Amino acid sequence: MSEKHLQAGDVLPPYNGKLRLFAMRFCPYAERSVLVLNAKNIEYDLVFINLDHKPEWIFNFSPKGTVPALEYEEGKAIFDSNIINVYLDEKYPEKPLQASDPLRRAQDKIIVENFSGAQAAFYTAAFNSQALQPNMVENFHKGLEGLQKELESRGTKFLSGDDAGLVDYTLWPFLERFLSLPLLGKSEFAIDPTKYALLSTYIEAMKNVPAVKSYCLAPETHAKFTESRAKGDPDYNMLDTSAVCCMRPRKKKE
Amino acid sequence: MSEKHLQAGDVLPPYNGKLRLFAMRFCPYAERSVLVLNAKNIEYDLVFINLDHKPEWIFNFSPKGTVPALEYEEGKAIFDSNIINVYLDEKYPEKPLQASDPLRRAQDKIIVENFSGAQAAFYTAAFNSQALQPNMVENFHKGLEGLQKELESRGTKFLSGDDAGLVDYTLWPFLERFLSLPLLGKSEFAIDPTKYALLSTYIEAMKNVPAVKSYCLAPETHAKFTESRAKGDPDYNMLDTSAVCCMRPRKKKE
Numbered sequence: 001m002s003e004k005h006l007q008a009g010d011v012l013p014p015y016n017g018k019l020r021l022f023a024m025r026f027c028p029y030a031e032r033s034v035l036v037l038n039a040k041n042i043e044y045d046l047v048f049i050n051l052d053h054k055p056e057w058i059f060n061f062s063p064k065g066t067v068p069a070l071e072y073e074e075g076k077a078i079f080d081s082n083i084i085n086v087y088l089d090e091k092y093p094e095k096p097l098q099a100s101d102p103l104r105r106a107q108d109k110i111i112v113e114n115f116s117g118a119q120a121a122f123y124t125a126a127f128n129s130q131a132l133q134p135n136m137v138e139n140f141h142k143g144l145e146g147l148q149k150e151l152e153s154r155g156t157k158f159l160s161g162d163d164a165g166l167v168d169y170t171l172w173p174f175l176e177r178f179l180s181l182p183l184l185g186k187s188e189f190a191i192d193p194t195k196y197a198l199l200s201t202y203i204e205a206m207k208n209v210p211a212v213k214s215y216c217l218a219p220e221t222h223a224k225f226t227e228s229r230a231k232g233d234p235d236y237n238m239l240d241t242s243a244v245c246c247m248r249p250r251k252k253k254e
Numbered sequence: 255m256s257e258k259h260l261q262a263g264d265v266l267p268p269y270n271g272k273l274r275l276f277a278m279r280f281c282p283y284a285e286r287s288v289l290v291l292n293a294k295n296i297e298y299d300l301v302f303i304n305l306d307h308k309p310e311w312i313f314n315f316s317p318k319g320t321v322p323a324l325e326y327e328e329g330k331a332i333f334d335s336n337i338i339n340v341y342l343d344e345k346y347p348e349k350p351l352q353a354s355d356p357l358r359r360a361q362d363k364i365i366v367e368n369f370s371g372a373q374a375a376f377y378t379a380a381f382n383s384q385a386l387q388p389n390m391v392e393n394f395h396k397g398l399e400g401l402q403k404e405l406e407s408r409g410t411k412f413l414s415g416d417d418a419g420l421v422d423y424t425l426w427p428f429l430e431r432f433l434s435l436p437l438l439g440k441s442e443f444a445i446d447p448t449k450y451a452l453l454s455t456y457i458e459a460m461k462n463v464p465a466v467k468s469y470c471l472a473p474e475t476h477a478k479f480t481e482s483r484a485k486g487d488p489d490y491n492m493l494d495t496s497a498v499c500c501m502r503p504r505k506k507k508e
Contacts, residue, residue, distance in 0.1 A: 102340075
C-alpha cells in the first residue's frame with residue numbers, strides 16, 4: 001500500500017502478483033470497492049493517487065484517470081466501482097454479496113439509482129460555495145426517505161438481509177460522508193434521529209460491519225478534507241494511510 | 255401494443271398477464287430492451303408513450319417517467335435499460351446474452367462505458383443548433399475507433415462472438431442513429447467505409463440480426479424524427495407502429 005497519494009512524477013510501485021486497487025483515500029466510489037474487497041476477504045494492495053496531479057501511469061489502468069481501477073493482472077485493469085464490484089463478487093463467489101434472485105438484484109440496483117439524487121445534492125452542498133437551491137435539500141431528503149422506506153418494507157437489519165451486501169456497500173460511502181455536512185454548516189442536511197429513526201439504526205449497524213469499520217472515517221475527518229478541497233487545495237495526505245486498512249496484511253510503518 | 259404514443263389523458267391499456275415494456279418508438283434506450291426481448295423470444299406487449307405529454311400512469315412504473323420501464327407483474331415495474339436487460343437475461347436464462355466469464359462481462363460493460371462519449375457527441379450533433387465544438391467530432395470518432403479496435407482484437411463477427419449478445423444490443427441503437435447524421439447535414443459524423451471497414455461490416459451484420467431487423471429504422475426515418483424533435487414538435491406518431499415489430503404476436507390493423 002502506498003503511504004501517501006502518488007502523483008505526477010512518482011513511479012508506479014512494482015507489481016507483486018496481488019490484485020491492486022487504485023484509489024484515493026477520500027473518494028466514495030473507490031471506497032465502494034475497498035469495502036467489497038474487505039467484505040470478501042480478498043487479498044489486495046491499495047495504491048492511493050493524487051487526483052489533482054495524477055501520475056502518468058494511472059491512464060494505463062483507467063482511460064480517464066478516474067478511481068477506482070482494479071489491476072487484475074499485471075498491466076491489465078478494469079474501472080468503475082459498479083463494474084469492479086460485480087466482477088469481484090462473481091469472480092470470487094465464495095461469499096456472495098449480491099442477491100440470488102434476478103428480480104431482487106434489479107431492485108437493489110434501482111435503490112442505488114433512486115439514491116443518486118441525494119448523492120448529487122451532497123456534492124453540491126459540500127463543494128459549492130453558492131447559495132443552495134431549495135430543491136437540493138428536498139432531493140437529499142427524498143433520497144433518505146426513500147431509503148428508510150425501503151429498509152422498513154424489507155424489514156431486515158441491512159438492505160441485503162442479516163448481513164451487509166453489495167447494495168449496502170454501494171450506498172454506504174455516501175451515507176458516511178453525509179454525516180459530515182452539519183459540521184460544514186449545512187444543518188439542513190442533518191439526519192434527524194427522530195425523523196430517521198430506522199435509517200439511523202441502519203447507519204449505526206453499518207459502522208460496525210467489519211469491512212466498513214476498518215476503512216470508515218469520522219465525520220470530522222471528512223469535513224476537514226472537504227474544507228481543504230473546497231479551498232482548491234485538497235489535503236490528500238492528511239491521514240497516516242498506513243494505519244487505516246486494518247483488514248489486510250500490510251507493512252508496519254517503522 | 256399501442257398503435258400510437260399514449261399521452262396525458264389516455265388510459266392505461268388493461269394488463270393482460272404478459273410482460274409489458276413502456277417505450278418510445280425512437281428512443282435508443284428503450285430499443286435496447288426491445289432488442290433483448292426479441293433476441294430471447296420472450297412474449298411481451300409494447301406500450302409507446304409521448305415523452306412530451308406523458309400519461310400520468312407512467313410515473314407508477316418509472317419514478318421519473320423515463321423509458322424503458324418493464325412491468326413484470328401487474329403494477330410492478332423496474333426501469334433503466336441496463337437494469338432491465340440484465341434482469342431479463344438472468345430471469346430467462348435459456349438463451350444467455352451475457353458472457354459466461356466474469357472478466358469478459360466486466361470488459362463488455364467497459365466497452366459500453368467507453369462508447370458513451372460518442373453517444374453524447376451524437377446527441378449534441380443531432381439536437382443542438384449551436385456550432386459544434388471540435389472536440390465533439392473528435393470524441394465521436396474516438397468512440398468509433400475504440401469500437402473498431404475492439405472488434406479487431408476480438409476477431410469475431412459480433413462483440414459477443416458468433417452471435418450478437420447483450421453488449422451488441424446495448425450499443426446498436428446508437429450506431430443505428432449515427433447513420434442518420436450525414437442526412438442532417440453533419441458530414442463530419444459520416445462513418446467512412448474505408449477508415450471504418452471492419453466497423454462497417456459489423457454494422458451490416460447487426461442490421462441482419464433478426465432481433466434488430468424487425469425493429470431497426472432507416473437513417474431517413476431517424477433523420478425525419480430528429481428534425482421534428484429539433485424543431486420542438488417531435489412527431490411521435492409518424493410511423494404506423496403496428497407494423498414495426500414483426501417478431502411478436504400482434505393484432506393486425508384493419
